[in-house]
Amino acid sequence: MANLVSVERASLALGTAQVLDGISLGVGGGDRIGVVGRNGGGKTTLLRVLAGIREVDAGRVARVGGLTVGVLTQDDELDPFATVRASVLGDLPEHVWASDPRIRDVLSGLLGGLDAPVVGGLSAPVGPLSGGERRRVALAGLLVAAPDLLLLDEPTNHLDVEGVAWLADHLVTRHARPDNAVVAITHDRWFLDAVATRTWEVDSGAVHSYEGGYAAYVLAKAERERQAGVVAERRDNLLRKELAWLRRGPPARTSKPKFRIDAANALIADEPPPRDDVELVRFATTRLGKDVVDLLDARITVGDRVLLDDVTWRLAPGERTGVVGVNGAGKSTLLRAIAGEAPLAGGRRTVGVTVRLAMLSQEVRELEAWAERRVIEAVEDVRSVVRFGSRELTAAQLAQRLGFTGPRQQTRVGDLSGGERRRLQLTRLLMDEPNVLLLDEPTNDFDIETLTSLEDLLDGWAGTLVVVSHDRYLLERVCDRQVALLGDGRLRDLPGGVEEYLRLRAAAAGGPAASWDAGRSAAAAAAAAAAASTTAALAGPGAASGSAAPGGDPSGGGTGAASAVSPAQAREARKAMARVEKQLARLSVREERVHAAMLAAATDHERVLTLNRELREIVDEREVLELEWLEAAEVIG
Incomplete structure (x- = not known):
């Protein structure tokens, strides 16, 4: 699909900081892009450039004709005197939105249904709502409008685990079309993996693009940093040689060839500015007794x-x-x-x-x-x-x-x-x-x-x-x-x-x-449901x-019925646990091999995606086995 937005050699400075430095990128139809990077690194500024809210200092930003853009900012701009209905549904007639399954899904997923119990009803005014409720209303309004380009700045803020899972499912299954796109700034790595087909990392004025979600991004970034480390080591070796040569000979000798001095200066100038790396340190932990x-x-x-x-x-x-x-x-x-x-x-x-x-x-x-x-x-x-x-x-x-x-x-x-x-x-x-x-x-x-x-x-x-x-x-x-x-x-x-x-x-x-x-x-889901029913029984x-008790069911469920288990059933359960443990050990070996293969093929996006699917299958199989092990362990008590 053609690009909905094209950015060519764009640069933008805010004060003394160069936020964007000659970047070129595009957002195409069908794209679901996750944007990551350090706080203050320019992610929100990039979103504003894509939306046309902020102009660039140099370069060009082009959009297809008639493009509709919706932006979820971290500070909503809802009218405090408007109702929830007006903010979310606008002028849509009731027979239109009530008969649309996509809109009903939005109302159910974000507001709690047609009566909107999460925010006090569709007729409730926006003004008295909490910050989290206002953000849900703003997000619901955007999803109902379904613009061609949806730009989301931290959409999972104020959403619980269930809400994040719903939003990921909605963006992938109901919102996605070949002629629209989603760009979302997020620090939620599960959401990134579930939604993104591509990941942008905003770093020191540049935007690095990776195929896939968080898992593929981590692997590709590790490979990029490994290659950068090789280049840096080679540069350091050359720099040491040049500086050693410049120090040789009597101090009074100033007739050193200019090209050697220029070479050393070029190596020094190529050194990137240091970043403020974060290392959360592990403090000693005071000894903890038996009672907590x-x-x-x-x-x-x-x-x-x-x-x-x-x-x-x-x-x-x-x-x-x-x-x-x-x-x-x-x-x-x-x-x-x-x-x-x-x-x-x-x-x-x-x-x-x-x-x-x-x-x-x-x-x-x-x-x-x-x-x-x-x-x-x-x-x-x-x-x-x-x-x-x-x-x-x-x-x-x-x-x-x-x-x-x-x-x-x-x-x-x-x-x-x-x-x-x-x-x-x-x-x-x-x-x-x-x-x-x-x-x-x-x-x-x-x-x-x-x-x-x-x-x-x-x-x-x-x-x-x-x-x-x-x-x-x-x-x-x-x-x-x-x-x-x-x-x-x-x-x-x-x-x-x-x-x-x-x-x-x-x-x-x-x-x-x-x-x-x-x-x-589906097998993992079915096995989990079976395990849950067995635990309840x-x-x-x-x-x-x-x-x-620790490790037991805090709702009061335990293994009180374990004493009714016959010796034969206990033996069968122990055999099942031993068999599962062997299978889990083999899966661990397979998983290590897949991880090694993904690192080796980090620059081959198609190969990484294939291996990532294999890794997911391993994870699914392991979940089924772990639930089977837990089921057997419950029998033994």
Whole structure:
């Protein structure tokens, strides 16, 4: 298809920063493009250039005649006096939009249906809505209008896991046409993989294009950086030779050939400007004893609403749990109850003697007192010197590793970007060496580079970790277990992970219990459903008690019926577990081979896509086997 928008040698400077530097790119019909890059790197500016909102300083931007463009900005421009109906449906007659399945899908997915219960009804005024509700209304209006070019700036902000899955499915199955395109800035890597057919990385004024979503982007970027490393090493070797030659001989000799001096200067001039790399450092964790935090027969309420009723949750040493649920289900309140910041309406909370607890909230209120102070002072307030093994780092050295280099350390905290404040907030918490870490939406305001660094840090976390997040990639990456708040006063264990949560939500809504994830096979979905029903059958009559042991069902389901299993059934279950473990080992070997092949073929996009499909098949097969293993383990008890 022809390009809807063509950008040729475009340059744009904002102040002293060169945001776009001679870029050339195009958006064609059928494209679904994800835009990634560091905070402040120029992603939003690029979107504005594509939309025609901002003119470039040099170069040319061309659009096909009659192109309709819709833009979702991070700050909506809705009329506060308009109704939800007018903002979303405009002047469309009711018989038109009510009979259109695509529009009904938008109303159901973003607003809760024809009565729009999420935002208080279609007749509700926009003005009193919360920021998240206004953003849903703005996004719904764009999707109903279905412009030729849809430009989305962080569309998954304020959406829960279910909303992100719905949006990905809608963009791929209902919105996509050969004559339209979607360009979305996002830090949600699961969403990027589910939607994008191409990925743009905005970096230092350039835009690098990669085929495929996040997985293909990571592999291709690794290959590009490897090649750049080879070039840099060759340049460094040449530079060392030239500088060594220039230093040779008596100091008074000034008749060195000019071409040798020019060659050395050219090598030096070719050195790219240094970037402020981010390295979230792993602080020592205070020893954690056997007892951590227990909520015993806990009842948690907000006003007249009961969020949790008679629930027992014992956090275990080293437990890594992700919490999912719809917005307003009480996830943040649950974390605050664990931290002792929210009172219990019933039951009690006990804390181990050795527990040092830290909580990263969605707010950055603890930094408000430092708004007029410098970054370095905010770091030194916790500790001026920190120890890593046998080494000691000063607060200035630590701030440098966190991306606050040179003059940036002298910046007022109030002048930092949202991502920088969030990074500083997390660092101050970790410097106190907690052994229980509660993270409430930790991915807010983080770019992908910082998210990757955070995940690397959490991989080696020796304490207890509880994460509330709508970032499905993060949950599946760093947590060993997921639990859900479904609005029924219980805490539900999810042996099948986020995919099981989406099936439960679909079933509760009366819709088909189908997989939201296009990358999952029907076999995996069927096996997960079978495992869930088997678990429910094994739970027995005690399932309503609302208590859970570590690793068990927090809704009260357990293995109380395991004692009724015959010895023959137990032997068969053990054989099944042993067989599955062997198959999983073989799958791991296959997976390693595919990863190696993808790295070797990183520049061959078609080969990478083929291998990526093979990798998805391996993941699907592994999920089926893991669920089979869990089913057998439930039998044994």
